[in-house]
Amino acid sequence: MPSSSEQTRKTTTAIWRGLKCRCPQCGQGWLFHHYLEQVEHCAVCGEPLAYYRVGLILPLPLVYLYVLVPLAIIVPMAILPSCKGAIIGLLWAHGWSDEQDR
Numbered sequence: 001m002p003s004s005s006e007q008t009r010k011t012t013t014a015i016w017r018g019l020k021c022r023c024p025q026c027g028q029g030w031l032f033h034h035y036l037e038q039v040e041h042c043a044v045c046g047e048p049l050a051y052y053r054v055g056l057i058l059p060l061p062l063v064y065l066y067v068l069v070p071l072a073i074i075v076p077m078a079i080l081p082s083c084k085g086a087i088i089g090l091l092w093a094h095g096w097s098d099e100q101d102r
Contacts, residue, residue, distance in 0.1 A: 023047055 014024035023029035029042035031049065040050045091097065 023049070 009024075013027075017024050017027045018031065020027075021031045023031065023042040023045060025047040026042060026045040029039075029044035029047075031039060033039050038049065038053065041048045
């Protein structure tokens with residue numbers, strides 16, 4: 001069986017496994033021991049992971065840029081019709097209207 005350095009590494013698979021906090025090699029072992037304490041090697045396949053140190057400063061701007069900014073736009077747009085509908089239902093239930101004559 002070839003070593004991990006000789007195997008073809010698929011970038012999308014490795015990133016997807018990393019997003020799930022799993023070993024990029026086997027997809028089964030955990031990347032972190034505690035909350036953010038990176039493991040030295042995978043407990044399942046033995047892949048050495050200590051060489052891939054990522055500090056806390058680098059991921060935070062990337063997480064902000066690629067995750068939080070789009071979510072700040074998408075989530076409000078997605079829930080806006082439901083919120084507006086709930087307010088219409090509340091106004092209707094209490095009889096509060098802009099036109100008090102009706």
